[in-house]
Amino acid sequence: MTFRHERLPNGLEIVAEVTDDALSTSVGFFVKTGARDETDATWGVSHFLEHMVFKGTTELSADEINRRFDWMGASANAFTSEEDTVYHAAVLPAQQHEATALLAAMMRPALRAEDFATEKLVILEEIRMYDDQPPFGADERCRAAFFAEHPLGRSVLGTVESIESLPVEAMREYHVRRYAPGNIVLAATGAVDFTALVETARRYCGEWEALPPSARDTWRAGRGPTGDVRETIVRPAATLAYGVRMSAGPAGDDPERFAAKLLATVLGDDSGSRLYWALVDPGTAEQASCHHQDFRDAGLFATQLACEAGDAPALLDEVTGIYAEAARSGITAAELEQARNKLAGRVVLVGERPRRRLFSVGLEWARSGRYRSVADDLAIVEGLSLDDLHRVMDSWPLHGPAATVLAGPSAIPETSGAGDPQGAGGAEPV
């Protein structure tokens, strides 16, 4: 595996992790823009624009784009998050140029008003689809509560109202500003011909006009909520209740973030974690898990719970009790070892698939301008110690102030009630 990097005069960066004997090539355009770059008036525009990018350019129709991807056997798609919009295609190596050139052309979409009107209907369907599914909006409401007024709390899809009122002109203006070449990384992994990749980029992206860098808002609101915030959402058709709890954690530029991820694995991995043995294995909860999520300048621990509605408040107390107990008594060497082996296994399995590596390489470069190989990641995992985990728990107590949202079939009691035996080991004020 070798790493390559090049920068075009207009600011577009090109990075590649080249694996000569790979069977496929993955390419992607990583645009440094997302929900956090929106305002009230443009809420949802990043994701809507991602859809519009597939609706064609002045020379290419939407049908033509779809046909070309299918014709080259590409597995192509896109996603939008709070911070990034990513367009990607996995192809056989012979299609590297075709796939890159097509994606490059798409970065300059026509944004036709009639397509905008039709695609608006699709976005509204997507919003309704997610709204009908667990956790029934609890995740988005929780993020909004955690980040309070900051744009990181904006839901990526927007709302029915914000999408209905969005004019096409606002999207065109947003596109010019946010899709400037200096704001985009072209990344590739697998069997990459890097010289040819740079040549394709020069030909299809070299003429893009360089613009001064567009400033991004920063997270100045401190470390998440200072006290507990709790909300409920009632969904009569729901069978189970779904809880999401977010407390502050290390940010994406904090070296402690790796220990935070290992800590979340010990406490709340989908299997074999403390939450698993306490809540999932006994059949008490359908799901009880915790993971660490980081943004450029913010981070959080997100706990997800699915259980019977009546049990939800007590089980949330039990979860915070488990976190408090871990902070008090510490993590064991055996837990550390098991979690390290698990993460190392995942790193290796992801590392051998170019289409998965693309996201690690592209997102990391877009965020930090740095590259970490699979071997680097393994070395980080191997180097983490109990002290690292304990330090993270001290600095970022998972049982501390948090935003919590519960969605369920009926009004869920606010608390589990004093002396409820289910809440044994309940949260200690720290």
Place this chain on the structure above:
Amino acid sequence: MRGEDRYPLKQQLFSTTLANGIVLLGESLPALESAAVAFHLPAGAVHDGAGRCGLATLSGEMMLRGAGDRSSREVIESLEGAGVQWAHSVSTSHASFAGAMVARQLVAALPIYADIIRRPRLPEDELDPARQMVLRNLAGTEDDPAHRAMSALRQLHYPAPWGMPAEGISAEVAALGIDEVRDYVARRVIPRGTIIAVAGRIDWPLVVERMAELFGDWATAADAPPASGPRGSRIRHVHHDSQQTHIALGWSAPPYAADASYEASAALAILGGGSSSRLFTEVRERRGLCYSVSAGYHTLRDHAMAVCYSGASTARAQETLDVMLAEIRRLPGTLESAELERVKARAKSALVMQQESSAARAGDIARRWYHLRAMRSLAEELDRYDRLSVDSIEAWLADHPPAGLTVVSLGREPLEVPDDIQA
């Protein structure tokens, strides 16, 4: 070699059968760092029995709760301690235990799986937690409207018990006892019908040697196939208080082992298999009716189905169904060679890229063996796609036009289903 497709036409495939009937399959992928193993046991939901829907799933869950010298917790911790990404599932035909790991850990992982499969403790005090877990999962699927619509479609379309939901039925799971679980494991977790596949960075002779040590002296029991029952009604609406109405519809197709399955699956890919497919173009791109619409091919060993799905808001669901049906009716006699070329390209890419995942390969060679009773190489598979022509697909469609549709809708209001497609 840069710029050339270099998919491996020289695959290293292996197979052997142990004396007790276990089929052992392997694929060496020396470029990978990982190895994966998949155990497919003939203990799928099709053997649940009347009034016991969910028995296979509960039994599979119980098998993980203590095995050999390991307690329930030690089973999971020994797998995860070895860095094994483990998975367990029960489908219509099989109970499956799988794991992917750094290749050198395979030797440590196999004895754990041997304990789970041959020496499950099935302790009575774990029955209730396991049952609660199955019931909670079932409740979770109730909250997934697309899953519910597809599950109802399979239940209506396939003859019982082939369409029964593997996840179970609450009231029936609630009534199951430990004796039924123990009896089920004794009857169904048996060597005959078991397929074990390994893929990745493996040493095949060593794998065979270890498997023979771990599974060679496992005595076989009789394997009785389930009897097929009647099919359900063809049209059903399920009331659900959701913003979208979910539409799942299907009609009969040849199972994978039949030669015509390639024609059927190519026709369905043209209908709804990619972003340039007819359903995606007409339903989503032209009309903006939905976010998600697709058609695909679903196969059991003796039965298979063409499946279409979409979800659209209540007010637009009828139009969505009408456009889907119009595209289905329009299919015979209108296929274009460019459409077929795109389907071939997508299939070829997908097959090649699967070689980059040991877990995907182990699962795939096991599944293909179940259907074909043989391994099928990538070259054979690609060749079969190459031999597809518009004429061969049209000939198949002319003999088997979409008819006798089963239609499920799930949402606030029922949909009108025209009579002609039900014939």
